[in-house]
Amino acid sequence: MSEFPHGLHSFIEHAGWSGATIAPLPGDASFRRYFRLHRNGETAMLMHAPPPEEDPRPFLFVARWLDEHGMRAPRIMAERAEEGWVLTEDFGDRRMREWLDDYPEQERAVYGGAVDALVELHRKPPGDFEPYDMAVYQREAGLFTEWFCPAAGLSVDEAGYSAAWQAVLEPLLARQRAGVTVLRDYHAENIMLPPDDTQGLIDFQDALVGHRAYDLVSLLQDARREVSVELERAMLDRYQEAAGADAEFEADYARLGAQRNAKIVGIFTRLARRDGKSRYLELIPRVWNAMERDLRHPALAPVTRWFDANIPQALRDRNGETAA
Incomplete structure (x- = not known):
């Protein structure tokens, strides 16, 4: 498997994060993959939830609902849901x-x-x-x-x-x-x-x-x-x-x-x-x-x-x- 999924660099350029360093993160029990972007002292979280196995639209829907109702979901910075890409605020490493x-x-x-x-x-x-x-x-x-x-x-x-x-x-x-x-x-x-x-x-x-x-x-x-x-x-x-x-x-x-x-x-x-x-x-x-x-x-x-x-x-x- 390639370290980076197809379309990653195109998406981060679309999101305004071209030139960022990309660090893969451990995954979970799903097909989703996560990456942390670093650029000029700032960070962001990149999620790839590739169709047909995954669909990021429910995540986006719930995240926006939580945010609208004062709960602390990660802010959505950019997305191409049809390709499975979502860029969000980075909460850091304090899990x-x-x-x-x-x-x-x-x-x-x-x-x-x-x-x-x-x-x-x-x-x-x-x-x-x-x-x-x-x-x-x-x-x-x-x-x-x-x-x-x-x-x-x-x-x-x-x-x-x-x-x-x-x-x-x-x-x-x-x-x-x-x-x-x-x-x-x-x-x-x-x-x-x-x-x-x-x-x-x-x-x-x-x-x-x-x-x-x-x-x-x-x-x-x-x-x-x-x-x-x-x-x-x-x-x-x-x-x-x-x-x-x-x-x-x-x-x-x-x-x-x-x-x-x-x-x-x-x-x-x-x-x-x-x-x-x-x-x-x-x-x-x-x-x-x-x-x-x-x-x-x-x-x-x-x-x-x-x-x-x-x-x-x-x-x-x-x-x-x-x-x-």
Whole structure:
């Protein structure tokens, strides 16, 4: 593969950044590639989200909505969406994950800021995004039986799995109306800490209108960073106190925690088996452990019974660790 995708130099010239030095950055689990441009003491972030695998238009739409509503999305400097090119403001290198690795004593304050940003987002009217409805919840939860169960050599009751999730999530759907903007991947690797002490948001292109507990679960049951049960409890209390959560909020938090974690186990297995990215397998035990905690909530009883009947206890005791 060429170091630089075709069309890069043409685009940065169009964007007014010709002559900039170009530094490739590590990618994520997608086809997107990122580069940092340096010129005359200034920097910018270049994203290439090439069609047909990627489409940067949802990112642009959500970024502009967040900016218009006072949230800290990167400012769009130039774009050629049809070719997959987007040039944005550079938030710098202070990503929440690495920052807390270096300054663990700031953990509670940084997580508090992330929770407060969610409170602020949830006070705004929801964006003009698609709904997080039962079909989406079921499709995501179904990744567990589609990918993890075959990888673990399990033949399971898929119809019963779907029926269990239907029973668990139906009460939640009524409470999530009219909904809030849900960024869907709100965690320590997608939160930036720019030098101006604001909180920068990235990787929000899949935003939907859904339940306000979802992004809180994403933050506090993070697949990629260990969050202690004590910190999770403190931040959950902080959100509920600031947002005025109702009596069912914690039950819905557990519902969405189990749903999201089942989805992630499926996605990580798919990344390993289909895409050859075996490093994601080592993250499954953390996700599974959080899922098991969620399944202990009485609101998850139908799904918990399905797990008891279909997933061997020995595998559960290993937190899903398998040769997937």
